[in-house]
Amino acid sequence: VTGPWYDLALCGPKAVRAGRFLLEPDHGLDELPRADTVIVPGWADIDQEPPADLVDAVRAAHEAGARVASLCTGAFVLAAAGLLDGRRATTHWHVSDLFRRMFPRVELDPDVLFVDDGEILTSAGAASGIDICLHIVRRDHGSELANRVARRCVVPPLREGGQAQYIEQPVPEPSTASTAATRDWALARLGDPLTLTDLAAHAGMSLRTFARRFNDEVGLSPGRWIVQQRVARARHLLEASDLSVDRIAGEVGFATGASLRQHLQATIGVSPQTYRRTFQTTR
DNA sequence: TTTAAAACCCGCCAGT
DNA sequence: GTACTGGCGGGTTTTA
Numbered sequence: 001v002t003g004p005w006y007d008l009a010l011c012g013p014k015a016v017r018a019g020r021f022l023l024e025p026d027h028g029l030d031e032l033p034r035a036d037t038v039i040v041p042g043w044a045d046i047d048q049e050p051p052a053d054l055v056d057a058v059r060a061a062h063e064a065g066a067r068v069a070s071l072c073t074g075a076f077v078l079a080a081a082g083l084l085d086g087r088r089a090t091t092h093w094h095v096s097d098l099f100r101r102m103f104p105r106v107e108l109d110p111d112v113l114f115v116d117d118g119e120i121l122t123s124a125g126a127a128s129g130i131d132i133c134l135h136i137v138r139r140d141h142g143s144e145l146a147n148r149v150a151r152r153c154v155v156p157p158l159r160e161g162g163q164a165q166y167i168e169q170p171v172p173e174p175s176t177a178s179t180a181a182t183r184d185w186a187l188a189r190l191g192d193p194l195t196l197t198d199l200a201a202h203a204g205m206s207l208r209t210f211a212r213r214f215n216d217e218v219g220l221s222p223g224r225w226i227v228q229q230r231v232a233r234a235r236h237l238l239e240a241s242d243l244s245v246d247r248i249a250g251e252v253g254f255a256t257g258a259s260l261r262q263h264l265q266a267t268i269g270v271s272p273q274t275y276r277r278t279f280q281t282t283r
Numbered sequence: 284t285t286t287a288a289a290a291c292c293c294g295c296c297a298g299t
Numbered sequence: 300g301t302a303c304t305g306g307c308g309g310g311t312t313t314t315a
Binding site: 195196197207208211212215221222223224 | 290291292293
């Protein structure tokens with residue numbers, strides 16, 4: 001199957017400078033309501049009102065039935081247009097406090113890479129714009145094509161975890177960031193059954209404290225982290241080995257092949273066989 | 284595929 | 300009062 005799958009146009013009121021580049025729009029803002037999908041990129045002057053003509057054009061596009069997505073601080077434009085009122089949304093974690101003050105009616109989730117609320121989508125900091133665009137491709141054309149696009153761009157088909165793992169932790173003192181040793185320990189025996197109780201015992205903490213520290217330091221719960229590590233290792237084995245799916249499942253610590261299938265389906269939306277066919281180097 | 288048991292997660296709260 | 304710990308309940312997810 002070959003493209004083009006989308007017809008891309010850059011729309012804006014005038015040429016804009018983005019760092020050292022000058023972006024020359026193909027169309028004015030009056031073209032926006034004719035689009036199927038409108039993507040609003042990061043907005044520089046977030047503490048000022050976005051231009052009224054831009055806000056109006058985005059609102060008009062939405063009313064005309066367009067799907068509207070924002071990248072990074074582009075969420076401020078969507079919010080100013082009222083499109084996010086009462087909806088879940090996200091933006092760059094660094095500006096989440098300001099965003100909350102300016103748009104209290106938006107249900108802001110600063111912990112995710114992107115939010116898909118049907119016809120309105122918002123994404124977090126710069127690189128998560130790639131995640132949301134891949135997500136849109138996946139929605140429109142399926143996982144297999146999305147994965148091929150990801151592969152072509154040399155990015156992961158789907159990143160796990162939220163923004164929290166990228167936020168600087170105020171006090172990650174090596175001696176006190178003490179789930180790190182337990183994470184190494186767990187990775188070394190990922191193929192064995194590992195329970196939260198085992199991990200907490202290794203760290204010398206109660207279940208509750210271990211889970212809480214882990215969340216603070218990693219941005220994921222222990223259980224999710226373990227599954228994510230197992231899936232990552234399984235993906236590697238699917239790409240690089242000829243082992244059977246059941247064998248790989250056992251190898252990375254899933255009790256059954258069914259379990260691996262289910263988690264792979266949940267994280268990247270494909271079966272192990274499909275994944276292998278897409279990513280295994282030709283032999 | 285379905286299902287019951289086990290494990291996990293997280294808000295809540297009392298104790299230090 | 301504040302910061303942290305850790306047990307509990309029960310809703311959710313995962314396993315077998």
